[in-house]
Amino acid sequence: MTVGYGHGPVLDRVSLRVNRGEFVALVGPNGSGKSTLLRVLLGLLTPESGDVTLLGEHPGRLSNPGRLGYVPQRARFASDLPATVTEVVATGRLARHGWWRRPRDEDREAVTHAINAVDLGEFKDRRVGELSGGQQQRVMIAKALSSDPELLVLDEPVAGVDAESQRQFRDSVVHLIEQHNGAVLLVSHELGAVADDLDRVVVLKQRVVFDGTPAELRSRGVSLGVHAEDLPLWLEGLD
Amino acid sequence: MLPLPWPFDRDYMQYALLAGLVVGACAPLVGGFLVQRRMSLLGDGIGHVAFAGVAAGLLLNIWPVWTALAAAVIAALGIEWLRARGQTSGDLALALFFYGGIAAGAVIASRASAVGKPANVLPFLFGSILTVTPGDAIAVCVIGIAIVATVLIAGQAMLAVVMDEESARVAGLPVDALSAALAVLTAVTVVAAMRVVGLLLVAALLVLPIATARLLAKSFRGTLIFGSAVGVIAVVLGLAAARLWGLAPGGSIVLVAVLAFAVISAVRPMRTPPPSAHDH
Numbered sequence: 463m464t465v466g467y468g469h470g471p472v473l474d475r476v477s478l479r480v481n482r483g484e485f486v487a488l489v490g491p492n493g494s495g496k497s498t499l500l501r502v503l504l505g506l507l508t509p510e511s512g513d514v515t516l517l518g519e520h521p522g523r524l525s526n527p528g529r530l531g532y533v534p535q536r537a538r539f540a541s542d543l544p545a546t547v548t549e550v551v552a553t554g555r556l557a558r559h560g561w562w563r564r565p566r567d568e569d570r571e572a573v574t575h576a577i578n579a580v581d582l583g584e585f586k587d588r589r590v591g592e593l594s595g596g597q598q599q600r601v602m603i604a605k606a607l608s609s610d611p612e613l614l615v616l617d618e619p620v621a622g623v624d625a626e627s628q629r630q631f632r633d634s635v636v637h638l639i640e641q642h643n644g645a646v647l648l649v650s651h652e653l654g655a656v657a658d659d660l661d662r663v664v665v666l667k668q669r670v671v672f673d674g675t676p677a678e679l680r681s682r683g684v685s686l687g688v689h690a691e692d693l694p695l696w697l698e699g700l701d
Numbered sequence: 702m703l704p705l706p707w708p709f710d711r712d713y714m715q716y717a718l719l720a721g722l723v724v725g726a727c728a729p730l731v732g733g734f735l736v737q738r739r740m741s742l743l744g745d746g747i748g749h750v751a752f753a754g755v756a757a758g759l760l761l762n763i764w765p766v767w768t769a770l771a772a773a774v775i776a777a778l779g780i781e782w783l784r785a786r787g788q789t790s791g792d793l794a795l796a797l798f799f800y801g802g803i804a805a806g807a808v809i810a811s812r813a814s815a816v817g818k819p820a821n822v823l824p825f826l827f828g829s830i831l832t833v834t835p836g837d838a839i840a841v842c843v844i845g846i847a848i849v850a851t852v853l854i855a856g857q858a859m860l861a862v863v864m865d866e867e868s869a870r871v872a873g874l875p876v877d878a879l880s881a882a883l884a885v886l887t888a889v890t891v892v893a894a895m896r897v898v899g900l901l902l903v904a905a906l907l908v909l910p911i912a913t914a915r916l917l918a919k920s921f922r923g924t925l926i927f928g929s930a931v932g933v934i935a936v937v938l939g940l941a942a943a944r945l946w947g948l949a950p951g952g953s954i955v956l957v958a959v960l961a962f963a964v965i966s967a968v969r970p971m972r973t974p975p976p977s978a979h980d981h
Contacts, residue, residue, distance in 0.1 A: 504871045505871070506867065506870065506871070524873060527871070527872050527873025528872075528873075530871065530872075532868055532871045532872070534865065534867060534868055539864070540737065540739075540864075542915065543737065543864065543921075544914075544915045544918055544919075544920065544921055544923075544924040545860065545864070545920060545921040546919065546920045546921070549860070549920055549921050549922065550864070552857065553857060553858075553860055553861035553864065553869075554872070556857060556858055556861055556872060556874060557872035557873055557874070561855065561857070561858035561861075561874050561875070561879075562854055562855065562858070565857075587919065587920075588919075589919060589920070605868075609872070
């Protein structure tokens with residue numbers, strides 16, 4: 463696909479495929495087009511040229527939107543939001559059971575399962591505004607998981623969150639892939655927590671400049687391990 | 702007439718009570734979503750345009766409630782259209798309708814007066830709950846039922862939209878339709894509340910009970926229920942005070958709502974602020 467905003471292409475002939483059961487990380491320096499690619503994939507933006515297929519359908523027109531789970535960048539909750547963790551996560555289930563229908567037992571079970579999957583069971587009746595930033599991010603992940611997605615798209619989900627939340631994030635993503643054969647597309651500068659679980663890393667800078675396994679990236683001298691600074695430095699070098 | 706105790710022993714007080722209770726209970730149901738969307742003053746903006754509708758009704762010899770309703774719905778959809786398309790920020794869109802509405806109302810009312818039409822707009826600006834007729838009370842009840850039904854059916858989806866519009870769109874929710882529905886619901890509530898507290902105070906019943914409820918409730922559902930309860934209490938105490946001391950009913954109701962917020966704020970323990978993003 464090619465996408466531009468009138469000042470030349472932001473994405474130039476980008477071709478990318480994510481397969482079922484695959485865990486793919488999308489990285490790139492600031493302004494590389496990651497957010498634009500995400501918006502196209504989510505059906506929020508139409509490319510100038512090229513075809514985009516999401517779960518075999520046109521993005522934004524999924525016959526069952528619950529097949530797609532989306533975790534936006536953190537800090538989307540208003541700090542004074544008077545809603546409980548369960549209420550917030552339950553809104554994610556609307557994509558699966560239909561917004562006009564009353565939730566059934568299976569919907570309530572899916573919500574509880576998603577909350578437990580991110581280890582927030584003891585906080586289910588707590589107001590989200592009272593949780594830490596990392597815990598709030600786990601609420602967002604539970605919200606996305608509650609619709610039993612086949613593809614989970616995450617936009618910088620662990621930026622600045624604590625180690626425990628990063629570990630929980632890793633566990634819930636691996637659970638989705640291993641137990642539900644789902645696919646995960648992760649946009650992040652911090653891959654340390656999931657470095658050992660990734661199938662592919664895609665580096666974007668208007669074009670795809672690298673698409674391969676973490677091992678292939680390591681062979682270029684870029685380490686993804688926890689506390690490793692190689693990836694940020696390498697991305698800086700691409701600027 | 703029901704055998705209610707003083708001060709609700711008279712017919713006119715019972716009609717006022719019925720209309721007031723419905724508005725007091727239902728306005729916060731809509732206000733809960735507006736406050737979360739940072740559109741607390743939407744009711745005020747719509748109310749000012751409804752004033753132009755009232756004046757137009759007086760000029761054209763049409764029942765002002767109909768013209769106010771038409772103006773309020775158009776204004777609500779217009780403000781939502783400007784906000785959603787990012788043509789202007791939410792508060793600037795409100796300001797445009799706010800001042801445009803009050804100016805148009807003043808001009809049209811003065812024209813009605815100039816051509817010899819009765820142009821007494823004060824009952825619409827400050828409420829006239831003690832003159833509510835059985836027909837008015839029935840109309841308000843129908844509006845109340847519509848509000849409750851809409852919130853029961855679409856409340857969870859509306860919560861998803863006001864929390865995060867982009868995620869709601871990705872989840873396939875009809876964000877534009879739900880936003881428009883919320884705007885129209887606000888317009889209808891404004892017109893229903895017009896008889897109770899007046900157009901100038903109409904936003905108070907949408908927002909103040911919710912502001913109080915947010916101090917007490919632990920959930921969004923609880924916020925709406927507490928808000929309705931505060932709205933009902935404000936109406937009952939405000940009407941009683943108005944009858945007892947001969948006060949303006951609309952102002953009395955709103956002052957009770959303000960007092961409720963002040964008292965709860967003073968006695969409620971401070972909420973612990975959430976830890977920073979890096980804390981667990």
